[in-house]
Amino acid sequence: MERVKVNIPEIFSFKTKIPIRITDVNYGGHVGNDSFLAMIQEARLQFYKHYGYSEINVEGMGTIMVDVAIEYKLELFYGDEIEISVAPGNIARNGFDLFYLIEKMTETSKQIAAKAKTGILCFDYAARKVVPMPQEAIDKFSNQS
Numbered sequence: 467m468e469r470v471k472v473n474i475p476e477i478f479s480f481k482t483k484i485p486i487r488i489t490d491v492n493y494g495g496h497v498g499n500d501s502f503l504a505m506i507q508e509a510r511l512q513f514y515k516h517y518g519y520s521e522i523n524v525e526g527m528g529t530i531m532v533d534v535a536i537e538y539k540l541e542l543f544y545g546d547e548i549e550i551s552v553a554p555g556n557i558a559r560n561g562f563d564l565f566y567l568i569e570k571m572t573e574t575s576k577q578i579a580a581k582a583k584t585g586i587l588c589f590d591y592a593a594r595k596v597v598p599m600p601q602e603a604i605d606k607f608s609n610q611s
Contacts, residue, residue: 478551525600561587
């Protein structure tokens with residue numbers, strides 16, 4: 467069986483900490499895959515906010531997630547705290563990728579819980595179409611990766 471491999475960058479421009487809530491835990495007693503995706507979304511929103519953006523306003527353009535890959539490495543449980551590092555990359559005419567390193571925090575160390583990538587396109591929600599990425603955003607993200 468072929469496995470997903472996410473190649474993450476060495477340098478991340480943004481980090482945030484998120485506690486694992488009881489609602490993140492599934493019937494298997496650990497964080498479910500849907501919760502991993504929700505935590506990645508939370509990190510993405512905080513990343514945008516850090517740079518003065520939102521999902522619907524990156525230099526006047528909206529964004530839309532067009533793909534996601536998550537490589538799971540470690541179970542997470544209620545009460546764990548994670549740090550999610552986020553970095554932009556693969557910047558192109560109409561969009562970019564965001565890379566995520568999800569690490570479980572302990573008092574003395576960090577363990578990789580997952581690596582992920584989301585593909586993001588610039589999107590005009592009024593016209594319902596993909597649009598070019600604003601040059602200001604290209605410049606800002608290019609200087610952060």
